[in-house]
Amino acid sequence: MNLLFAEVKLGERTINWAYNGRLDMHFEGYYHWHQHCEILFIHEGTGSVIVNQQTYEIRSGMLFLFPPYKLHRVYMKAGPENPYIRTSIHFDQDIVMHNLREFPSRQAFFKNLWQGHIGATVFDLSGVMEQIEHCLYSFNKSKATFEDESEEENTFLFLLLLSIIRDADTDGSYNSYSQDIAKPVFYSEMIMRWIEEHFAEEVTLDRIAEYVHLSKFYAARIFRDETGSSIGEYLTVRRIRQACRLLHTTDLSVEQIGIKVGLPSTPYFIQLFKKAIGTTPLKYRKNN
Known part of the structure; x- marks a missing residue:
C-alpha cells in the first residue's frame, strides 16, 4: 500500500x-x-x-x-x-x-x-x-x-x-x-456510501453484497472495475483516515481509536496504520 x-x-x-x-x-x-x-x-x-x-x-x-x-x-x-x-x-x-x-x-x-x-x-x-x-x-x-x-x-x-x-x-x-x-449508476458509490455508515463495525463482503443485491463475486469485481481498487483497500483507507482525524481532534487512546474505526486489535491497528501512514499513531499525533 x-x-x-x-x-x-x-x-x-x-x-x-x-x-x-x-x-x-x-x-x-x-x-x-x-x-x-x-x-x-x-x-x-x-x-x-x-x-x-x-x-x-x-x-x-x-x-x-x-x-x-x-x-x-x-x-x-x-x-x-x-x-x-x-x-x-x-x-x-x-x-x-x-x-x-x-x-x-x-x-x-x-x-x-x-x-x-x-x-x-x-x-x-x-x-x-x-x-x-x-x-x-x-x-x-x-x-x-x-x-x-x-x-x-x-x-x-x-x-x-x-x-x-x-x-x-x-x-x-x-x-x-x-x-x-458520468455513468447512470455506479455500484461502487453505493458500496462506498454503505462503508461510510458502517466502517466502524465488523464489515463482511456478505453484508455489502446483500445491500447492493449482487453476488459477492460480482460486487467485488464491479467495485474494482469502477474504481481500480478492492473493497478491502477502500475500507482500510477509510478507517485509517478516520483514525487520523481522531488523533488530531481527540485525546482518545490508540486502543480506543482502533475500536472506534473498526479495528479492535490494537497491535493490528498499529501495524496497519504504520503501513499506510509511515509512522505509528502516537508519533503521528505528536508530529501533527
Missing part, C-alpha cells in the same frame, strides 16, 4: 507546480490526501476520480480542486495512443487568500471553492480549453524565466484561473461538472 498521507513540502514557496506531466501507461493511482489544496487540470486522458464517495468520469478539459486533507484517488486509462497529460498545482491556501486581499470578490469566490463544499469542486472547462491552456503555458514560461518565485506571478495565475472558473460557473453552484460524463 502506498502512503496515504502524501505530504507536499512547499518550503518557502507558495505553490508546487508540475506542468504538462505525461504518462503513457495505465495509472491506477492510490487513495491519498495532502495537507494543502490541490488543483488538477486534465489536458488529455480518460479515467475517473474518486472523492467523497462519488466517482467522476473524466476527460480533457476537466479541473478538480481538492481541499486540504480530502481523500481522493485518480484512476487513468492511459497508453501510448491515449496518454494521460495533466498539470497539478499544490498550494498554501492561506497564503493565496492573503495575496488576494486586494481583490475581494475573487478572494470570496476562492474561499467558497476550498472551504464551502464537501468533496472535490469539479469543473468541465472543455469549452475554454484554449484559454486555460494558454494561462498555464504562460505561467510555466514565466517560471522558467525567473529563478526566484514571484508572489506577483503566483497571484496573477490565481486571478486568471479564478476568472475562468467563475465565468464557467454559470449556475452559481461552484460545480459545473457535466453530468453527461
Whole structure:
C-alpha cells in the first residue's frame, strides 16, 4: 500500500507546480490526501476520480480542486495512443487568500471553492480549453524565466484561473461538472456510501453484497472495475483516515481509536496504520 498521507513540502514557496506531466501507461493511482489544496487540470486522458464517495468520469478539459486533507484517488486509462497529460498545482491556501486581499470578490469566490463544499469542486472547462491552456503555458514560461518565485506571478495565475472558473460557473453552484460524463449508476458509490455508515463495525463482503443485491463475486469485481481498487483497500483507507482525524481532534487512546474505526486489535491497528501512514499513531499525533 502506498502512503496515504502524501505530504507536499512547499518550503518557502507558495505553490508546487508540475506542468504538462505525461504518462503513457495505465495509472491506477492510490487513495491519498495532502495537507494543502490541490488543483488538477486534465489536458488529455480518460479515467475517473474518486472523492467523497462519488466517482467522476473524466476527460480533457476537466479541473478538480481538492481541499486540504480530502481523500481522493485518480484512476487513468492511459497508453501510448491515449496518454494521460495533466498539470497539478499544490498550494498554501492561506497564503493565496492573503495575496488576494486586494481583490475581494475573487478572494470570496476562492474561499467558497476550498472551504464551502464537501468533496472535490469539479469543473468541465472543455469549452475554454484554449484559454486555460494558454494561462498555464504562460505561467510555466514565466517560471522558467525567473529563478526566484514571484508572489506577483503566483497571484496573477490565481486571478486568471479564478476568472475562468467563475465565468464557467454559470449556475452559481461552484460545480459545473457535466453530468453527461458520468455513468447512470455506479455500484461502487453505493458500496462506498454503505462503508461510510458502517466502517466502524465488523464489515463482511456478505453484508455489502446483500445491500447492493449482487453476488459477492460480482460486487467485488464491479467495485474494482469502477474504481481500480478492492473493497478491502477502500475500507482500510477509510478507517485509517478516520483514525487520523481522531488523533488530531481527540485525546482518545490508540486502543480506543482502533475500536472506534473498526479495528479492535490494537497491535493490528498499529501495524496497519504504520503501513499506510509511515509512522505509528502516537508519533503521528505528536508530529501533527
